[in-house]
Amino acid sequence: MKVLAVLLAATVLEVAFQQEKMLINFDNVSIGSAPSGWTATLTGSGNAKWTVEKDDTAPSKPNVLKQSGVATFPICFKNDTNLKDGFVEVKFKPISGKEDQAGGLIWRLKDANNYYVARANALEDNVTIYHTINGKRTEKKHTGTKVAPNVWHSLRVDFQGNHFVVTYDGKKAIEWDDDTFKDAGRVGVWTKADSVTLFDDFTYGSN
16 A cells, blocks of 8 residues: 555656646647747847747647747747756757857746846857846856757756756756746746748756
8 A cells, every 4th residue: 555655646647747848839829920828039139030930840849939030139928938957958060150050048027127048059069057136147158069050959957956957859068056046936948040940849947
């Protein structure tokens, strides 16, 4: 009986964890507009353009989230998220851009000007973590790695307290500690400048 009780408790905990993990693949969203329940906006100036589009290369067909505008930092975040400790993950494909070819994740977002961001850049071949405070982005740590254009990659951030781990294509890229944003916040995706970037399989969960 005691063994059965332990197994039952473990199953309940596993189910609870699975319920906290959410996957969004944009496949049940109208084409040509931003996904409902998300805020498609930017940090800084310019004209971000976030739309759901069909793409034959999508990791989970048929749709992707595409950013094709030009702005300082285009961002798109899910309105009903509020994570303090957890993870956020996405698959992204950098398509083009003369100034930048970036795909990134944001977490603990307070508003469009205050959040953490980790990104990979196909022009610079690196992965970098930043904080953005009152609209000003500051680089905190980076690592060099190949980020091929027109190829799907994965990016993940695990955040617990003031400790952050960035994983790129399944390998740990950066660890960093910071106390700027301690409270729970929203999660989403990010690009820079003239980056044309596709996103799919946006996943997040709390600890």
